Amino acid sequence: MSILRSAEAYARQRVRSVAKHNVIEHMLSIFQHVLSIMLLIFCIVIFNWVFRTNQDQSHMTPVEWYGYSASVFLYLLRSIPYLSVPFAVTNILGFVTMNLWPTAPKLQVSKTKIPFLCFRIVTRGLFPDLVKSNVKINIDVCYKAGLDNFKFEVVTDNPLNLPKSALIRELVVPETYVTRNNSFFKARALHYCLQSEINILSDDDWLVHLDEETILTEGSVIGLANFAGQELGSIGQGVITYANEEVVNWWTTLLDSVRVSVDFGMMRFCFKRLNCPAFGFKGSYIIVKVSVEKKIGFDFGPRGSIAEDVVFALTAWKMGYKFNFVEGEMWEKSPFSLVDYVKQRKRWFVGHMYTILSSEIPLKCKLWLIPTDLGWLLLFGNILNFPVSFVFPIPMPIALNVIAGSMGGLMIFLFIFGSIKSISIRKYGLIRKVLFILWTVISIPLAACLDASASLYGVITRDSGGFHIVEKEVKPAVSYPKTNESIV
Secondary structure, eight states, rough: HHHHHHHHHHHHHHHHHHHHHHHHHHHHHHHHHHHHHHHHHHHHHHHHHHHTTTTTOOOOOHHHOOOOHHHHHHHHHHHGGGGGHHHHHHHHHHHHSSSSSSSOOOOOOOOOGGOOEEEEEOOOSSSHHHHHHHHHHHHHHHHTTOOOOOOEEEEEEOOOOOOOOOEEEEEEOOOTTTOTTTOOHHHHHHHHHTTTTTOOOOOOOOEEEEOOOOOOOOHHHHHHHHHHHTTTOOOEEEEEESSOOOOOOOHHHHHHHHHHHHHHIIHHIIIIIIIOOOOOOOOSSEEHHHHHHHHHOOOOHHTTTTTHHHEEEHHHTTTTOOOEEEEEEEEOOSSSSSHHHHHHHHHHHHHHHHHHHHHHHHHHTTHHHHHHHHHHHHHHHHHHHHHHHHHHHOOOHHHHHHHHHHHHHHHHHHHHHHHHHHSOOHHHOOOOOOOOHHHHHHHHHHHHHHHHHHHHHHHHHTTTTEEEEEOOSSOEEOOOOSSOOOOO
């Protein structure tokens, strides 16, 4: 009896200790969120103050000062930032209405109710050691998170000779395989997996799409289990960070910090509140029910193969499927060089342009993409706005000036907050983390110029060079070969 009483007392003490820890963790989470919102407000106020957006400019007469043609040009130039208003509003709504420092996800369903999860990785087979290593790491993470009903499926153009295991399936796409609509690249490989003679998954199973370099975390595995077990939607996506593993190139890693913030802001708001991919979709950290993926497929033709992820998401939205957000983050690496960074963004831009121009995607599903991508296309004009607004001021309503200034402050916050979330104090220490954040702020003009160059490069070359694959290992970068049929 004394042993039972001791065990009971220990259990009660343990429950109280866990509850206390959870309360402290929750309060710290709220405190960090409040500080982050204060930082957002600070960035917006400072940017508006530096550019004096609240000054009365009604006394100015631009036509007399600059002439009619120059005045029209200046006003057109000043109108470019307002293309990003939908993007800015959804980001701010995401930051304000949802905790920016959520606690680690807890399993919300019993293990018996977690459906079968198939983690699918598509590769050309150019980095076999990377794939083998990451599959092993990710299997260990799944076990550590308590998942036991899963499999990893690696789809490759070239044999990888992965170890024989009940948890690993290697699929080599035949060179002779051609889809009905002549899709290429990753879309072709993904569509191959859905063929009845190849697919081994049931309609109630779930697919998780990963890139070659994607590393799972316990939080993301739990988030995926909750998503599938509770059927929070038909398709989901979560946050990816880029500085948790060994960093190859700090410039590109810090430039990618803006993507982390956008995941927490705009993407999370669109998926969790609007249940749709209003501004697009990433190509990894995707969870989708097998029956849904089979119905949509990936046979989008040559143009739809450039950004097959975006086309898939918008097609699913058109068909009425519900999207939602997945708790927990995954880790990836940023491009290893600035050249790869530009080529990666160029492919995204060209893929978005083809998606917008596609007659298969209804206007309501790409309406929010249009102004955002047009702003990307005109980004050099936006960059030019900064010196021109000082040298050639023109009268604008104060409200419009403040809106433009607020969007500039938001962009600074996106980079700062992304680097704060990405860079660990435990790994790098407080001083180095602060220096990395300052480095991120300094690199913002470089990010703008590289993204602007990518869109201009995309307009000039379009599908030239095929589907560029950024380096994943320290080896020469490789591109998919150009197809004989022009995508243009």
